[in-house]
Amino acid sequence: MTMPNYVKIVEVGPRDGLQNEKAMVPTEVKVALINQLTDAGFVNIEAASFVSPKWVPQMADGADVMARIQRRPGTLFSALTPNMKGFEGAIEAGADEVVIFGAASEAFSQKNINCSIAESIARFAPVAAAAKEKGVRLRGSISCALGCPYQGEVPVHAVVDVVRRMRELGCDEIDIADTIGVGTPVRVQEVMRAAAAEFALDRLSGHFHDTYGQALSNILASLEVGISIFHASVAGLGGCPYAKGATGNVATEDVLYMLHGMGIHTGIDLEAVVRTGDYISQAIGRANSSRVGRALLTKWAAASDAAPACA
Amino acid sequence: MTMPNYVKIVEVGPRDGLQNEKAMVPTEVKVALINQLTDAGFVNIEAASFVSPKWVPQMADGADVMARIQRRPGTLFSALTPNMKGFEGAIEAGADEVVIFGAASEAFSQKNINCSIAESIARFAPVAAAAKEKGVRLRGSISCALGCPYQGEVPVHAVVDVVRRMRELGCDEIDIADTIGVGTPVRVQEVMRAAAAEFALDRLSGHFHDTYGQALSNILASLEVGISIFHASVAGLGGCPYAKGATGNVATEDVLYMLHGMGIHTGIDLEAVVRTGDYISQAIGRANSSRVGRALLTKWAAASDAAPACA
Numbered sequence: 001m002t003m004p005n006y007v008k009i010v011e012v013g014p015r016d017g018l019q020n021e022k023a024m025v026p027t028e029v030k031v032a033l034i035n036q037l038t039d040a041g042f043v044n045i046e047a048a049s050f051v052s053p054k055w056v057p058q059m060a061d062g063a064d065v066m067a068r069i070q071r072r073p074g075t076l077f078s079a080l081t082p083n084m085k086g087f088e089g090a091i092e093a094g095a096d097e098v099v100i101f102g103a104a105s106e107a108f109s110q111k112n113i114n115c116s117i118a119e120s121i122a123r124f125a126p127v128a129a130a131a132k133e134k135g136v137r138l139r140g141s142i143s144c145a146l147g148c149p150y151q152g153e154v155p156v157h158a159v160v161d162v163v164r165r166m167r168e169l170g171c172d173e174i175d176i177a178d179t180i181g182v183g184t185p186v187r188v189q190e191v192m193r194a195a196a197a198e199f200a201l202d203r204l205s206g207h208f209h210d211t212y213g214q215a216l217s218n219i220l221a222s223l224e225v226g227i228s229i230f231h232a233s234v235a236g237l238g239g240c241p242y243a244k245g246a247t248g249n250v251a252t253e254d255v256l257y258m259l260h261g262m263g264i265h266t267g268i269d270l271e272a273v274v275r276t277g278d279y280i281s282q283a284i285g286r287a288n289s290s291r292v293g294r295a296l297l298t299k300w301a302a303a304s305d306a307a308p309a310c311a
Numbered sequence: 312m313t314m315p316n317y318v319k320i321v322e323v324g325p326r327d328g329l330q331n332e333k334a335m336v337p338t339e340v341k342v343a344l345i346n347q348l349t350d351a352g353f354v355n356i357e358a359a360s361f362v363s364p365k366w367v368p369q370m371a372d373g374a375d376v377m378a379r380i381q382r383r384p385g386t387l388f389s390a391l392t393p394n395m396k397g398f399e400g401a402i403e404a405g406a407d408e409v410v411i412f413g414a415a416s417e418a419f420s421q422k423n424i425n426c427s428i429a430e431s432i433a434r435f436a437p438v439a440a441a442a443k444e445k446g447v448r449l450r451g452s453i454s455c456a457l458g459c460p461y462q463g464e465v466p467v468h469a470v471v472d473v474v475r476r477m478r479e480l481g482c483d484e485i486d487i488a489d490t491i492g493v494g495t496p497v498r499v500q501e502v503m504r505a506a507a508a509e510f511a512l513d514r515l516s517g518h519f520h521d522t523y524g525q526a527l528s529n530i531l532a533s534l535e536v537g538i539s540i541f542h543a544s545v546a547g548l549g550g551c552p553y554a555k556g557a558t559g560n561v562a563t564e565d566v567l568y569m570l571h572g573m574g575i576h577t578g579i580d581l582e583a584v585v586r587t588g589d590y591i592s593q594a595i596g597r598a599n600s601s602r603v604g605r606a607l608l609t610k611w612a613a614a615s616d617a618a619p620a621c622a
Contacts, residue, residue: 187573211602211606261525
């Protein structure tokens with residue numbers, strides 16, 4: 001296997017994760033979570049969304065969160081910016097990177113925002129232009145790139161088309177997101193290779209949900225075609241708000257365990273992330289969705305006993 | 312990726328799975344479980360263990376289970392046979408394959424059975440000879456091949472040494488088992504390649520526990536070096552009896568979803584397995600550990616509604 005030596009993990013728990021949790025999370029918990037993640041060594045944390053609080057009340061305290069977190073040189077804080085109002089809020093709050101988004105599925109776009117993919121992305125043109133003018137990093141996120149809850153299959157050319165549009169808006173980084181977690185490795189490689197034909201391989205990222213347990217395999221498959229940026233969520237925060245019991249983002253701990261086991265560097269302290277996953281799970285009263293987190297916490301709890309054996 | 316076109320799944324839920332569940336499972340539930348799995352298309356099911364009921368009360372009804380299950384041509388039923396008494400019981404019960412076992416970890420062998428690896432495997436010589444004489448298929452299972460709860464690292468040469476000993480006993484198939492689920496893909500490939508230097512690649516199997524969430528990635532990594540037999544447990548039955556909350560065997564549903572998604576044939580009906588996973592989880596009162604199982608059951612339950620979207 002030829003693999004990248006270094007992988008950048010974008011920790012999306014504080015935004016993509018918490019946004020899809022039922023519990024309303026107090027601002028001080030979000031701040032503590034982000035500070036712990038910063039201390040653990042992440043270089044990029046998705047910290048807030050500057051979307052209307054009418055639509056996403058969970059993210060209404062974005063400016064407050066951004067104002068209260070500790071900044072560490074070398075850690076970029078990203079914010080979702082659905083429109084110019086959101087962009088201005090994000091800039092005022094000191095976001096290092098703004099994120100725009102679109103679906104690769106026409107059915108998803110029509111059903112959710114009542115316009116075509118092309119129109120939805122064109123609407124971000126002012127945000128993109130403003131980001132370029134301010135010299136703020138711009139990231140584009142492509143949802144439903146491996147499948148859609150409405151239309152099922154999403155053709156590769158549809159993903160590539162959105163990659164091209166986002167490149168034309170000046171995106172510095174583009175996420176290929178398996179929003180509903182249905183992708184499998186061969187298809188993931190096909191999509192990643194096609195995307196890389198239109199955009200720099202080292203600025204493409206994989207965002208995999210673990211709904212069908214495929215996320216780590218899809219990350220491994222992506223690594224094999226040279227992808228070196230992945231999104232992950234501490235303790236697997238998040239989920240599908242409409243599918244009870246379904247798992248959300250891949251757990252950061254599980255990704256780090258695999259990468260470090262393969263000799264790939266991340267600069268992140270896995271044990272610190274496991275403790276953070278324990279903190280946030282307890283703080284918001286949910287089960288820890290990270291298998292590595294559960295296994296290591298159990299092991300540490302029994303540390304003074306002889307190590308157990310499984311049959 | 313070059314991959315096998317066909318993969319044989321050995322369903323180990325009725326034995327390795329149930330043996331590590333806390334609930335005592337009634338014989339009729341075991342029989343129903345196995346019959347459903349046979350109907351779903353499995354060609355190999357680990358059905359029983361002929362070990363002393365004093366040590367493993369959960370498996371005491373092995374002969375009864377074997378007597379009551381329906382036999383379908385093309386489905387082999389395997390049984391663990393720790394000694395000649397167990398072998399005779401298994402043969403009398405009509406087992407198609409007997410399974411012998413040993414650890415690749417010296418510390419594990421000493422701690423658990425108070426003898427060296429070499430001695431523990433030599434003890435199986437009469438069972439192996441009897442299996443050959445009877446013309447019964449013989450499988451050898453190597454535990455702790457990717458790590459040990461007592462000694463930690465297990466050297467590759469220690470695995471290879473056990474492979475060689477099992478080959479010499481006449482094993483038709485050999486399992487490389489990550490008993491505690493600690494392996495990661497690069498190491499898995501290294502171990503599999505080394506084992507394949509001593510034994511036929513197409514009769515080596517991968518047995519991965521999902522304790523650290525790595526099982527599917529390790530299966531993918533194994534496929535890439537040509538391994539085409541994998542063990543899996545419906546609903547992820549099993550677990551580490553000493554590690555609360557830790558996951559056991561990789562869930563069959565999750566493996567099938569990945570393989571079928573990659574165009575690899577198994578001859579198994581995934582939807583039937585999901586229903587079986589739901590049956591056994593409810594029958595023994597445990598959470599379903601298959602992510603595919605949970606996702607599909609949720610989706611089917613909401614089938615008449617519009618499919619949901621995750622943010």
